[in-house]
Amino acid sequence: MKGKIIKGIAGFYYVHAGDALHSADGIYECKAKGVFRKDHRKPLVGDDVEMEVIDEAQKKGNITELLPRHSELIRPAVANVDQALVIFAICKPQPNFNLLDRFLIMMQQQDIPCIICFNKQDIDAEGKKEDYCSIYEQAGFQTITVSAREKEGIDRLKDLLRGKTTTVAGPSGVGKSSLVNCLQSGIVMETGSISEKIERGKHTTRHSELISIAPDTYILDTPGFSSLGLFGLEKEQLAGYYPEFVPFEKYCRFGGCSHISEPVCGVKDAVAEGEISRTRYENYCLLYEELKSQRKY
Numbered sequence: 640m641k642g643k644i645i646k647g648i649a650g651f652y653y654v655h656a657g658d659a660l661h662s663a664d665g666i667y668e669c670k671a672k673g674v675f676r677k678d679h680r681k682p683l684v685g686d687d688v689e690m691e692v693i694d695e696a697q698k699k700g701n702i703t704e705l706l707p708r709h710s711e712l713i714r715p716a717v718a719n720v721d722q723a724l725v726i727f728a729i730c731k732p733q734p735n736f737n738l739l740d741r742f743l744i745m746m747q748q749q750d751i752p753c754i755i756c757f758n759k760q761d762i763d764a765e766g767k768k769e770d771y772c773s774i775y776e777q778a779g780f781q782t783i784t785v786s787a788r789e790k791e792g793i794d795r796l797k798d799l800l801r802g803k804t805t806t807v808a809g810p811s812g813v814g815k816s817s818l819v820n821c822l823q824s825g826i827v828m829e830t831g832s833i834s835e836k837i838e839r840g841k842h843t844t845r846h847s848e849l850i851s852i853a854p855d856t857y858i859l860d861t862p863g864f865s866s867l868g869l870f871g872l873e874k875e876q877l878a879g880y881y882p883e884f885v886p887f888e889k890y891c892r893f894g895g896c897s898h899i900s901e902p903v904c905g906v907k908d909a910v911a912e913g914e915i916s917r918t919r920y921e922n923y924c925l926l927y928e929e930l931k932s933q934r935k936y
């Protein structure tokens with residue numbers, strides 16, 4: 640039968656299969672004997688597989704075939720991700736837009752569409768949420784504001800996730816765990832031997848695990864981050880990750896304009912006229928300088 644690898648620990652793969660979508664009953668502890676030889680690749684969390692049940696009562700099985708992957712993410716290592724949800728708080732803590740831009744670049748490098756979610760709208764006393772959303776909508780990203788505490792925007796968020804596998808990320812303290820809990824609500828996970836087995840592995844390494852939140856809908860909860868390096872990127876490529884710059888580049892005097900110190904620059908003009916967000920442009924300049932001074936190996 641078909642299933643999906645939701646977690647891998649020490650040579651075991653936990654495969655979500657069968658009809659019991661919202662219950663731990665549908666999770667089989669599998670080995671992947673013979674798959675490496677046959678498919679020449681290592682199973683990844685997120686892989687769709689064919690499996691056979693060895694022992695239904697003990698929920699043990701064997702993965703017999705890896706089905707084709709439509710995407711493969713390196714950070715975090717997971718297959719078949721459709722999109723990323725990046726969570727920031729509107730306040731407490733204030734969003735670090737430089738960090739957000741770094742995250743967006745990393746996902747664009749891997750061709751993964753990004754939804755930006757601003758949480759804690761219940762304490763948005765200064766009314767920042769529209770401003771924040773418009774910065775990123777102007778750049779072509781989808782945005783959503785929610786409150787995990789007041790359970791606002793959760794249904795809309797679920798709509799954006801439905802039928803897809805989404806990697807969920809955000810710096811610490813933004814309410815990611817609270818939001819993941821909201822998304823899981825209504826799902827009865829039965830306690831039992833399988834979840835205990837999964838539990839045991841938790842203390843050794845940080846594994847990524849897919850959580851089923853609705854039929855054909857999974858989220859990957861990733862550890863909070865406080866910094867992100869830029870990898871595999873030359874400074875000349877950076878502007879390509881700021882999609883809102885593109886329509887103005889034709890007004891730059893020089894081809895390959897860096898939009899920093901050149902005299903006639905369509906991008907700088909657009910910033911001055913408020914057509915490109917100053918926050919985005921300033922972070923572009925900071926990241927450009929960083930790439931410029933990066934050591935080449």
Ligand SMILES: Nc1nc2c(ncn2[C@@H]2O[C@H](COP(=O)(O)OP(=O)(O)OP(=O)(O)O)[C@@H](O)[C@H]2O)c(=O)[nH]1
Nearest residue numbers: 759762786787788789811812813814815816817863
């Ligand atoms: N006002 C408000 N506070 C929230 C909301 N969501 C979460 N919080 C609070 O923000 C703090 C951090 O929430 P968590 O869910 O632990 O955040 P996290 O992003 O998982 O943080 P880490 O565990 O550090 O990665 C807690 O005190 C939550 O009660 C919200 O929608 N509104």
Ligand SMILES: [Zn+2]
Nearest residue numbers: 891896898904
């Ligand atoms: Zn320019």
